[in-house]
Every structure is written in C-alpha cells, then in structure tokens.
Amino acid sequence: MKFAKSSEQRGRVLTALGAMRQQLGLVLGAAQAARETAEAELERLRLEQRILRAGIAHADPEDLRHPALSSVQDRLNAVHTAFYAEASTVPGKLRQLVAESAPGAASAPPSDWLGRVGTGKLSVPPLWRIGSSTVDSSGPFPVAVPLLDESHLSITTAPKTRAAAEALVENLLLRVLSSMEPGAVRVHLWDIGQLTAVLPNLYPLSRTSAVTVYDPARLDDLLDELAGYIRRTHAQTMQAGHHSVRSMREALGQRTEPWRIAVFFGNGEDWSREQLRELRRIAGGALAAGISLIGVDLPTMFGGGVENIRLVDEQHAVTSMTGQDIVVDLDPPIPAVEVSAAASRLADALIAKQGGPRSFPDLLPAELGRESSARELRAPVGFYEGDPVEVVIGDATPHALIGGPSGSGKTNFLYALIGSLAARYPPSELALYLLDFKEGVSFAGLAPGRRDASWLPHARLIGVNVNTDREFGLALLRFLADELRRRSAAAKEHEVTDLAELRRQDPDGHWPRIVAVIDEFQYLFAGRDTVTNQATALLEDIARRGRAQGIHLILASQDIAGIDAFWGKPAVFEQCTLRIAMPKARRVLAETNNAAVAAPKWHAVVNHDSGVAHGNQLAHVPDASSRDVFSSLQRRLWELYSNEHERPRLFDGAHSPILEHVPAFAALSPGGRPQALLGQAIEVEEKACAVDLFGAPGRNLAVLGTAAAEALSILDSAAKSLGRQYRPNEVEFLVSCLVDRCMPAVEHLVQWLKGEGHLVSQPQEDELGACLQQLVEGPTGHPRILLLYGVDAALPVLEAKKPGELKSGLDHFRTVLKQGPTRDVHTLGWWRSTARLKDTLGFGSTDDIGAWAALDVQGSELSQFAAGQVVHWSPRPGRALFFDRSTHVSPEVMIPFDRPEF
Numbered sequence: 001m002k003f004a005k006s007s008e009q010r011g012r013v014l015t016a017l018g019a020m021r022q023q024l025g026l027v028l029g030a031a032q033a034a035r036e037t038a039e040a041e042l043e044r045l046r047l048e049q050r051i052l053r054a055g056i057a058h059a060d061p062e063d064l065r066h067p068a069l070s071s072v073q074d075r076l077n078a079v080h081t082a083f084y085a086e087a088s089t090v091p092g093k094l095r096q097l098v099a100e101s102a103p104g105a106a107s108a109p110p111s112d113w114l115g116r117v118g119t120g121k122l123s124v125p126p127l128w129r130i131g132s133s134t135v136d137s138s139g140p141f142p143v144a145v146p147l148l149d150e151s152h153l154s155i156t157t158a159p160k161t162r163a164a165a166e167a168l169v170e171n172l173l174l175r176v177l178s179s180m181e182p183g184a185v186r187v188h189l190w191d192i193g194q195l196t197a198v199l200p201n202l203y204p205l206s207r208t209s210a211v212t213v214y215d216p217a218r219l220d221d222l223l224d225e226l227a228g229y230i231r232r233t234h235a236q237t238m239q240a241g242h243h244s245v246r247s248m249r250e251a252l253g254q255r256t257e258p259w260r261i262a263v264f265f266g267n268g269e270d271w272s273r274e275q276l277r278e279l280r281r282i283a284g285g286a287l288a289a290g291i292s293l294i295g296v297d298l299p300t301m302f303g304g305g306v307e308n309i310r311l312v313d314e315q316h317a318v319t320s321m322t323g324q325d326i327v328v329d330l331d332p333p334i335p336a337v338e339v340s341a342a343a344s345r346l347a348d349a350l351i352a353k354q355g356g357p358r359s360f361p362d363l364l365p366a367e368l369g370r371e372s373s374a375r376e377l378r379a380p381v382g383f384y385e386g387d388p389v390e391v392v393i394g395d396a397t398p399h400a401l402i403g404g405p406s407g408s409g410k411t412n413f414l415y416a417l418i419g420s421l422a423a424r425y426p427p428s429e430l431a432l433y434l435l436d437f438k439e440g441v442s443f444a445g446l447a448p449g450r451r452d453a454s455w456l457p458h459a460r461l462i463g464v465n466v467n468t469d470r471e472f473g474l475a476l477l478r479f480l481a482d483e484l485r486r487r488s489a490a491a492k493e494h495e496v497t498d499l500a501e502l503r504r505q506d507p508d509g510h511w512p513r514i515v516a517v518i519d520e521f522q523y524l525f526a527g528r529d530t531v532t533n534q535a536t537a538l539l540e541d542i543a544r545r546g547r548a549q550g551i552h553l554i555l556a557s558q559d560i561a562g563i564d565a566f567w568g569k570p571a572v573f574e575q576c577t578l579r580i581a582m583p584k585a586r587r588v589l590a591e592t593n594n595a596a597v598a599a600p601k602w603h604a605v606v607n608h609d610s611g612v613a614h615g616n617q618l619a620h621v622p623d624a625s626s627r628d629v630f631s632s633l634q635r636r637l638w639e640l641y642s643n644e645h646e647r648p649r650l651f652d653g654a655h656s657p658i659l660e661h662v663p664a665f666a667a668l669s670p671g672g673r674p675q676a677l678l679g680q681a682i683e684v685e686e687k688a689c690a691v692d693l694f695g696a697p698g699r700n701l702a703v704l705g706t707a708a709a710e711a712l713s714i715l716d717s718a719a720k721s722l723g724r725q726y727r728p729n730e731v732e733f734l735v736s737c738l739v740d741r742c743m744p745a746v747e748h749l750v751q752w753l754k755g756e757g758h759l760v761s762q763p764q765e766d767e768l769g770a771c772l773q774q775l776v777e778g779p780t781g782h783p784r785i786l787l788l789y790g791v792d793a794a795l796p797v798l799e800a801k802k803p804g805e806l807k808s809g810l811d812h813f814r815t816v817l818k819q820g821p822t823r824d825v826h827t828l829g830w831w832r833s834t835a836r837l838k839d840t841l842g843f844g845s846t847d848d849i850g851a852w853a854a855l856d857v858q859g860s861e862l863s864q865f866a867a868g869q870v871v872h873w874s875p876r877p878g879r880a881l882f883f884d885r886s887t888h889v890s891p892e893v894m895i896p897f898d899r900p901e902f
C-alpha cells in the first residue's frame with residue numbers, strides 16, 4: 001500500500017518536471033527569436049544611420065547591397081513624405097502663432113503703429129518680430145524672438161553688417177517702447193565705441209527715463225546699476241513671497257517695477273575679467289528682475305535664457321529660433337526721421353504722464369497712517385525720473401548716515417523723510433526723537449510754537465540749540481539704551497528675538513519703532529572727555545543691538561567732520577548700512593563711489609548697501625522745509641492724532657525754563673520730605689535737579705563760584721520750592737546777604753516768602769555769629785532754613801572771637817553745618833570760591849556739604865567735594881555742575897532756572 005502511494009507520487013513529480021521542461025524550452029526559444037529580431041533591427045538602424053549620414057548617393061556600396069536596404073528606404077521615404085506634408089502647414093502655423101504672441105506693434109508693420117503711444121500695462125508680448133522667411137511657395141512667414149521677461153538676445157555681426165545690427169536693435173526697441181504704456185520700459189544703452197550717441201534716432205527719448213545712454217568709459221556704472229537693481233528687486237520680490245517681478249506683478253495685478261532692456265554694443269574685443277564675470281552674473285539674475293539684455297558682438301555668452309541672431313549680410317540672418325537652415329530676411333530699417341519723430345512723441349507722452357517735477361505732497365500717501373512698522377519702515381523720499389525712491393529702515397538697514405556740505409539740503413532731506421514716514425505710520429507705530437546740535441532751530445517747528453500751535457504727534461522729543469549741551473545728546477543715548485534693555489527684557493520674557501515677533505506675541509504692548517535723528521552728531525565726540533567716551537560706548541551698543549529691538553539711528557553731519565568722528569568707532573559706522581549722500585558729500589559713500597560728486601542740486605544718492613556703487617539710487621528730493629510745506633502736513637497729523645498723544649518734550653538749550661512753569665514745582669505740596677529744586681536736569685524726560693533736605697548729616701547745599709545770576713537763581717528756586725512745601729508759620733527762613741549788588745534780589749525773595757506766610761528773619765552781618773550760636777544751642781523747635789549769600793564775605797567777622805568767649809562765630813557755623821541737619825536746620829550757602837568753603841569747613845570733613853552746585857569753578861577744584869573722583873567740568877554761562885553725594889555717582893550738568901532780573 002505504502003509502495004503504491006510513493007510510485008504515484010513520483011509519477012506526479014515527473015509529469016510536473018516534464019511540463020516545466022517544455023515551458024522552459026518554449027521560453028528559451030522565444031528569447032532566441034526575440035534576440036534575432038532585435039539584432040536584425042539594430043543592424044537595420046545602423047544601416048539607416050550610415051545612410052542618413054552619408055546620403056543615399058554617397059552610401060557605401062556594401063550598404064547598398066545590404067538585405068535590409070529596401071526596408072530602410074521604405075521608412076525614409078515615409079518620413080520624407082510625412083515631413084513635407086507637415087512642413088507645408090508650418091508657415092501658416094507660424095503666421096498664426098506670431099499673430100497671437102506678438103500683437104500690435106510687436107509684429108505689425110511700422111506704418112500701423114509708429115508714432116502712437118502704447119497701452120500695454122501688466123504683461124508683455126512674448127515674441128517680437130525681427131523679419132520674415134520663406135520656405136515654400138506658401139509665401140513668407142514672420143520670424144519673431146522672445147524678449148522681455150522671457151529671454152536675452154545675443155547678436156553677432158558679419159563684416160559690414162554693423163549698421164544692420166543697429167537697425168535691428170532700433171526696430172526691436174521701437175516695437176517694445178511703442179507697445180507698452182509710457183514709463184513701463186526703460187532702456188539702457190552702452191556702446192564700446194560710440195563717442196557720440198548710440199542709436200542717435202532715439203535721442204529724443206534720452207531726456208526721459210525711458211532711455212539712458214552710458215558713456216563708453218562708464219560700463220562699470222551700468223553694470224553696477226543693473227546689479228544693484230537686481231539685488232534690490234530680488235530682496236523686494238522675495239520678501240513679498242514671489243520668485244520674480246513677473247510673478248509678483250501677476251499676483252498683485254499691478255506693475256511694481258518697469259521692465260528694463262540693457263543693450264551692450266561690443267566690438268568682439270575682450271572685456272576685463274571682472275566686467276565679464278559681472279555681466280554673466282547679471283545675465284543669470286536679470287530675467288527674474290524683469291531685465292532683458294541685448295548684446296551685440298560681446299565676447300561672452302549670456303547665462304539664463306538666450307536667443308542668438310547671427311547676421312549673414314546686411315539683410316539676412318540666421319537665428320537660434322529658426323535653426324541654421326532657415327535664412328531670415330531682416331525687416332528694413334525705419335527711416336531715421338520717422339524714428340526721431342516717433343521717439344519725440346513717446347518722450348512727450350512720458351513727460352506728460354510723469355507730470356513734471358514732483359513736490360512734497362507727492363511723497364504722501366492717499367490716506368494717512370495706514371502702515372504697520374512691525375517689519376520695517378519704508379517711505380519714499382524723492383523721485384527719480386518720476387518714480388518714487390524709497391528709504392527702508394529695517395533689518396538690512398537699521399541705521400542711516402547722512403552727509404553733505406552746508407547748504408546741500410540735509411535738513412531738507414530729513415524733513416522729507418520725517419514727513420513721508422509720519423504720513424504713513426501712525427504715532428503708535430513710530431516714535432521720533434529729534435536732536436540738532438547745530439546752532440539753530442531746525443526741528444523747533446515740530447514742537448508747538450507761538451506762531452503755530454500744532455506739533456508733530458510722532459515726535460516724543462525735540463532738542464534744539466544743544467550745540468553746547470553735549471550732555472543732552474548723551475541723555476538721549478542713555479534713554480535709548482534703557483529702552484533697548486527694556487525691549488530686550490520683554491523679548492526674553494516672551495521668548496522672541498525681534499520686534500516683529502514681540503509685537504505678535506504681545507499685541508497689546510506699545511512697541512513703536514523708534515527713530516532717533518541726530519543732526520551734526522559729531523558734536524557728541526567733540527572733546528577728549530567722559531561725554532565722548534560714554535557717547536561712543538552707548539552709540540555702539542545702540543547701533544549693534546538696536547536693529548532687533550526696532551531702535552534706529554539717523555546720524556547726519558557735514559561729511560568729513562562727521563566721518564572723522566568715527567575714527568576708532570568702526571562699529572557705529574559699519575552698522576549705518578543706509579547711506580545718504582547729498583551733492584558733493586565726501587566719504588559717506590564707499591571710497592570708489594563718486595555718485596555724490598555728480599549728483600545735481602536738490603538731489604540725494606540713496607544707498608542701502610553701505611555706500612557701495614551698485615546700491616546707488618539717485619533721487620530728486622522735493623522742497624520739504626520751506627514755509628508752510630511741512631507745516632500743512634503737520635497740521636493734518638495734529639488734527640488726526642493730537643487728542644490721543646502728548647505734545648513732544650522740547651529741549652531748547654538757548655532758553656532756561658522758569659521755575660514756576662516746570663511740572664516738578666507745580667507738584668510740590670506740604671507734607672512730604674522737603675526738597676529744594678535747584679535747576680533743570682539735562683534729561684530726555686522733563687525733570688528738575690533737587691536736593692532732599694532730611695534729618696541726616698550733610699544735608700546742606702553749597703553754591704560755588706562767582707557767577708551771581710546763576711547763584712541767585714539756584715538759591716531762589718531752592719527757597720521758593722521749599723516754601724511751597726510748608727504751611728504758613730511752619731518754617732523759618734534766616735536770610736543773610738553779604739553781597740551788596742545782590743541785596744535787591746534777596747529782598748525780593750524775602751518779600752515772596754513773607755507773602756507765602758513764612759517766618760523770615762534777616763540777621764545783619766554782626767548778628768550772624770550770635771544767630772548761629774542760637775541755632776546750635778537754642779531749643780530745636782520748627783524747621784529752619786539758613787540762606788546765606790556770599791558766606792566768604794562773612795568769614796572775617798565770623799572768625800573774630802569776642803573777648804572772653806571760647807568759640808568764634810565760625811566755630812558755631814561749623815557746628816551748624818555739622819549738627820544742624822539732624823536738628824532740622826539746613827544751610828543753603830553761596831561761597832564765591834572753593835578755597836573759602838574749605839576755610840569754612842576747617843579741618844573738618846567735606847561731608848558736611850552733602851550737595852553742591854558749581855558755577856565758574858574748575859573741575860579740578862571740585863574733586864575734593866566729590867569723594868576724590870576726577871571731575872570734568874568746563875564752566876559755561878547758564879549751566880552748573882550739580883552733585884549730591886546721597887544720590888549721585890558722579891556730578892551732572894544742570895540748567896539753573898531763568899530768574900527775571902531786577
């Protein structure tokens with residue numbers, strides 16, 4: 001049973017194996033057959049190839065005997081017939097294609113369009129006619145080449161065909177300029193050999209922006225311009241999320257930039273390696289920026305898309321569009337007079353459209369305050385050939401440097417910029433801090449004035465006449481550095497790195513971009529002193545870190561002086577990547593960039609590339625600073641925003657404030673810790689310098705120096721401000737004046753104090769000793785303020801001891817200074833020299849004078865009263881140096897209040 005089963009199994013296996021063998025045989029047989037067929041086909045194709053190469057007439061006799069010949073011949077005959085059947089339809093198809101792709105002036109005969117103004121706006125015809133060709137009896141068909149947005153063109157001439165090449169280019173340009181609306185296309189012409197004009201018939205257009213002719217020696221200028229333009233447009237289109245000007249135009253449905261055609265007439269000679277490299281680079285990026293290049297006899301091939309036209313003779317050419325075998329009959333040149341007349345008409349149309357020279361209102365947007373500054377600030381400052389030229393303050397160009405000699409229009413430029421920005425961004429998006437170190441009041445009009453009550457709502461601070469108050473510049477820088485820190489901290493808290501992100505994360509925060517304009521900023525560095533050192537450190541910090549936090553500097557100066565000021569401070573200079581050069585400005589742009597030398601009056605070279613030539617953009621800056629021009633915008637902005645925004649702080653170095661007008665004085669009232677106001681602090685915020693008179697040793701004040709008006713002002717404001725903090729009969733002023741010419745002023749103060757209901761006693765010189773003794777030895781009682789004018793004059797009397805007495809008046813005075821403050825007796829005294837103060841204090845410590853205000857006293861004399869530190873102080877009228885050891889690290893400059901003379 002078992003045996004039967006296994007033999008059955010074996011039989012099944014053998015059958016299966018047999019079947020498989022048969023299948024394999026079949027497969028192998030088929031493979032063999034297929035291989036033979038393939039080999040025969042290969043043989044046939046090789047034969048076909050040989051015959052095609054040599055032609056049947058010259059074929060190898062061996063091949064003519066080849067068994068596959070007849071099948072090869074059949075196939076070739078079939079292809080031939082099919083080709084000619086198809087070819088007869090080609091001219092017709094081409095006619096149709098050109099009619100569709102090259103409408104109007106792009107292909108029609110000149111008589112149809114020459115002299116008419118084009119209307120093309122958003123798109124350009126893809127093809128442009130250059131001539132025609134004939135291949136069969138069906139007649140000529142048009143030959144057209146791609147250009148704008150599509151391709152570059154490379155033309156090579158044969159001997160004696162140069163004029164034909166020029167006519168070809170001229171015809172093409174005329175077709176383009178006549179198809180598109182005025183201003184839509186700009187042509188740049190450069191010819192290596194032409195010392196007169198290139199394409200002279202187009203000359204009428206060269207007085208407009210439509211055609212610019214470059215001097216043969218200034219190829220670099222053209223290359224720089226094109227490279228700079230490509231760079232700018234690239235940045236702009238990428239930022240807007242597009243890869244080319246064309247896609248941006250199509251997406252936006254509006255033209256943001258004109259098309260450009262740059263024509264280079266070479267002569268086959270070599271260019272410098274650098275120029276060739278630059279040209280190839282330009283060719284690579286040009287089409288995306290809307291630039292087409294036309295090269296005639298150039299020693300290089302263009303990168304990017306290019307079509308070639310090779311002139312065979314004066315009327316004929318072959319092109320890469322049509323292939324080597326088709327000869328193109330070039331369109332005949334248009335008569336010169338007709339070209340000139342048409343060019344004039346196009347030029348007139350463009351000029352009419354551009355509407356002549358632009359003025360300040362043309363810089364302003366249709367609606368005020370619509371832009372957001374989250375990413376950057378962008379505003380036009382002028383016009384080039386009718387088109388606006390913008391300034392961008394943002395990531396790549398966080399800070400600006402403006403230079404130009406006196407009278408070249410820097411201030412006017414600043415007004416144009418400020419106006420254009422303020423009109424676009426509301427004050428919640430843009431805060432301006434404006435400082436002018438010039439002797440003058442350039443920005444004063446932006447603050448409320450007597451003639452015009454309006455102010456610029458974006459301005460937070462306006463500093464004028466600060467030429468002698470370098471400390472005010474320092475104060476502004478300190479303020480900006482503090483704001484920088486505040487913003488950095490907020491950014492850290494929200495875990496973001498820049499202003500745009502911070503604003504996204506903190507939509508309710510108030511984070512405007514801050515623009516600080518400092519005119520004649522080099523004053524900050526005028527002197528080898530602490531102001532210069534501190535200003536340098538602060539400026540570097542702000543310049544380096546301001547970009548991310550939306551704090552921007554605009555530094556203006558009369559060129560050399562300003563640039564020299566950067567010696568040893570390259571960080572600031574390098575961060576100012578936006579350069580504005582007024583005509584004849586030197587050293588604002590890169591060393592080899594001479595654009596400012598050639599800039600006409602009332603123009604500026606705007607350069608966003610650290611002054612390198614390819615970044616040059618020339619702009620005519622409209623008059624923004626003459627009467628009523630800026631102020632009419634200011635009034636509109638003021639009407640729009642002044643309700644929600646405070647008026648700017650005006651710091652005018654030429655005018656000292658009046659005590660009674662300052663907010664710190666108005667805020668004083670009885671009840672707190674008494675505070676003597678001495679003058680105005682040189683700070684961004686309006687703030688007074690004050691001494692706290694509390695019950696601790698040293699809470700006395702010494703005024704030092706001979707400048708009587710300032711000394712009187714300081715003591716006057718100290719007394720009046722203290723007076724405001726006591727109720728009637730609460731405090732006693734003991735007033736003694738030992739300087740005759742100051743008597744009337746002191747008397748005036750005494751009357752004022754009495755009028756306020758305060759107790760006033762006026763000890764005479766010979767009573768002073770006894771009075772001082774009384775203050776020390778008598779009962780404490782009510783607070784007393786000792787006001788002593790010209791203490792030094794009293795010293796001889798005070799020093800004298802009365803017979804039988806152990807202590808002199810001076811001894812009592814020293815005790816008053818030492819112990820008085822803890823007994824509610826504070827001395828406010830005026831010494832006319834530091835030596836006399838030293839004499840007064842004797843061997844005692846200078847600590848008893850806890851605060852002082854120095855007038856015409858040299859800094860070196862003051863260090864002993866400032867804990868031994870080096871004191872930099874060059875006395876100047878109307879200013880004092882103030883130090884309070886309980887609050888100051890180092891002394892600060894102060895402006896004594898204005899005190900009417902008697």
Ligand SMILES: Nc1ncnc2c1ncn2[C@@H]1O[C@H](COP(=O)(O)OP(=O)(O)OP(=O)(O)O)[C@@H](O)[C@H]1O
Pocket residue numbers: 404405406407408409410411412413438558602603621622623624625626
């Ligand atoms: N673009 C302009 N169009 C018409 N007038 C202008 C223009 N720019 C400046 N001006 C006029 O020229 C004069 C000098 O200009 P501006 O005060 O701006 O020069 P500046 O370079 O700031 O000179 P300085 O450094 O001496 O102050 C002013 O009277 C101004 O009105």
